[in-house]
Amino acid sequence: xxxxxxxxxxxxxxxxxxxxxxxxxxxxxxxxxxxxxxxxxxxxxxxxxxxxxxxxxxxxxxxxxxxxxxxxxxxxxxxxxxxxxxxxxxxxxxxxxxxxxxxxxxxxxxxxxxxxxxxxxxxxxxxxxx
Numbered sequence: 001x002x003x004x005x006x007x008x009x010x011x012x013x014x015x016x017x018x019x020x021x022x023x024x025x026x027x028x029x030x031x032x033x034x035x036x037x038x039x040x041x042x043x044x045x046x047x048x049x050x051x052x053x054x055x056x057x058x059x060x061x062x063x064x065x066x067x068x069x070x071x072x073x074x075x076x077x078x079x080x081x082x083x084x085x086x087x088x089x090x091x092x093x094x095x096x097x098x099x100x101x102x103x104x105x106x107x108x109x110x111x112x113x114x115x116x117x118x119x120x121x122x123x124x125x126x127x128x129x130x
Contacts, residue, residue, distance in 0.1 A: 027051065027063055031082060031110055043112035046121065047082075050107025054089045057096055062089045082108045097128045 024033060030047035032038060054062040064085035068077045083090070083105050093101050103124055106116050116124070 027061065030112065032112055041112075042118060043115050046107050046115040046118065047109075047112070049121065050104045051086075053100065053104050053107070054086065054093070057100070058089055058092045060089070060092070062086055081110050083110075099124055099128060 028048040028051040030044055033040075033044060038044075051062050064082070065080060065088075067085070068079050070077055086108060090101060090104060093104070103116065103121060106114065107121070109115050
């Protein structure tokens with residue numbers, strides 16, 4: 001497989017359609033991608049990288065939960081963070097270094113400025129290979 005961190009799409013050989021209306025694969029897109037005028041940048045890719053790691057390790061599409069949950073006692077709605085939305089997939093990451101799980105959690109942070117930089121993430125992954 002070739003990955004471009006969320007912008008790729010499988011197209012049937014006999015399809016006349018070659019482009020999507022908007023870039024990205026929703027399950028791999030950060031929350032800021034849903035803004036009216038998204039500011040595309042490296043933090044988008046780091047969020048998507050977290051999703052790609054989940055998909056690669058678990059061999060399962062990392063479909064997130066809904067954005068909100070209802071408290072059964074109060075009936076109030078509360079928003080879930082991106083990490084909470086993918087918690088089941090993060091828990092499935094068995095037999096991997098703890099730092100890989102930590103890296104995924106940091107990549108999926110709602111706040112783009114809290115996500116690791118590409119050189120830092122790369123260095124962490126290389127260290128895990130040692």
